[in-house]
Amino acid sequence: MRTSSLTGALERELEHLILTGELKPGERLNEIQLSARFGTSRGPLREATRSLQAKGLVDAIRNRGVFVRSISPKEALEIYDIRAALFGLAGRLLTDLVTDAMLARLNEYLVEMDEIAQERDFDRYYPLNLEFHDFLIRSTNNSMLAREYQSLVNKLHLCRARGLVQAGGLAVSNHEHREMVDALASGNRERAQEAFFRHVERSKQRFTTTLGK
Incomplete structure (x- = not known):
């Protein structure tokens, strides 16, 4: 495997470990253990961690x-503000x-998330x-928006809390999703922008209630 391909594969593997929480905020990346785990030398591993540093994950x-x-509460709240603005733009x-096909797919997501929400199963809902959000962002066909938005979401993974469950329930979150889809179906730009923006603002409020717990 070419070094660049190996580095990219290692970057994706490490990013997955970070975003799923197997590597926790504040945890040191042990080069010896990771080299043994992935069966590689430490050179490509260091290249991969430099890319993760550029992404703001390490x-x-x-x-x-x-x-x-580790993302501080103050930084997380600032990220939510920027994310709200970008997501509002996506709605607009x-x-x-x-399209009808897009709306049909979105409604399939809503139905499935409603079923999971009734069971209060965070690990399936999350x-x-x-x-669902990724589908919306990708559907804008705006690669720069998608790249910046994903960077913000990745950073929030580092301080994620189960605020959806603790502060109102999964059904509340999915009700907001339905408001967004209804706004898109209306064809009203301002309504869609406001619905998308408000969803992230409410997510920020749910996150705020988890601080100090």
Whole structure:
């Protein structure tokens, strides 16, 4: 395997470990253990961690090593604000692009998430929730928006809390999703932008209630 391909594969593997929480915020990336785990030398591993540092997922501390980044509550709240603005823009853009097929797919997501919400199954709801949002962002066909939005979401993974369950329930979150889809179906740009923006603002409020717990 070419070094660049190996580095990219290692980057994806490490990113997965970080975003799923197997490597926790503040945890040091042990090069010896990771090299043994992935069956590779430490050179490509270091290249991969440099890419993760550029993404804001790890911090390199001189003479100490590389650590999974910890996001402070203040930084998380600022990320939510920027994410709300970008997501609102996505809603506005989508009103000009929405199709019957897209609406049908979105409604399939809503039905499935409603069923999971009734069971209060966070571990099933959370990845589907991410997939729903990713589908919306990708459907804008705006690669720069998608890249910046995903970067913000990745950072929020580092401080994610089960606020959806603790502060109102999964059904509340999915009700907001339905408001967004209804706004898209209306074809009203301002309504869609507001619905998308408000959803992230409410997510921020749910996150805020988990602080200090």
